[in-house]
Amino acid sequence: MTERVLVAVFATPVASFLLRxxxxxxxxxxxxxxxxxRATxxxxxxxxxxxxPDLGADADVVVTDHDRPELGEVLKAVLDRPAxxxxxxxxxxxxxxxxxALQALDVPAAEIARVHRPVGLNIGSRTPPEIAIATLAGLLADRNGRPGGFEF
Incomplete structure (x- = not known):
């Protein structure tokens, strides 16, 4: 089995719970x-x-702050890798x-379309731990080829 890597981008309370x-x-x-x-x-x-970081096909990347000024540059660098x-x-x-931000950096539309938003399952998350749980549930559903919901 391939090692799974979870990269949380930007030090935020949500990142802390996601990583934990x-x-x-x-x-x-x-x-x-x-x-x-901030990384500490x-x-x-x-x-x-x-x-x-080195992002292979085993990496799931979640940007936890969409207001940071370096958002475009960071996402462009991430999209240059096969996450x-x-x-x-x-x-x-x-x-x-x-x-x-990505359009301003001339990132092709097909690459911009690789970015998921929103992330996670729609469970009404409000707090950082809830957002982390919804996000991870969505990642697991996607990884396992499941829709994520109550239907089996």
Whole structure:
């Protein structure tokens, strides 16, 4: 079995829970924050890097802050790698700022379309732990080829 890698982008409370719960689900958790000073802000002793990690086809990448100014550059760098899944947290009722940021960097539409938004299952998540659980449930459903819901 291929090692599963979960990369949380940007040090946020959601990233902390994603990495913690992801480890329990068998992921190798990695925090990526281009601001090295922030990369240590997540508790749990996870690997923290300030440059884009090596992302193979076993990597699931979740951007946990869609308001960071470096969003476009970070996503462009991630999309240049063969990550299995890339997503950006955000409310589906609002336009995703990642689209405009990537278009400004001349990222092709097909690559922009690789970015999932919203991420996770629609369970009404509000708090960082709830958002992490919904996100991980969505990743597991996708990885296992399931729709994620109550129908079996």
């Amino acid at each position: 719960y992801g480890k329990d689900l068998g992921y190798t958790p990695v925090l990526f924050d281009p601001d090295g000073a 802000d997540v508790e749990g002793g996870f690997e923290a890097v300030s440059t884009v 299995r899944w890339v997503g950006v947290l955000g409310n589906p009722r609002h336009a995703g700022p990642h689209v405009v």
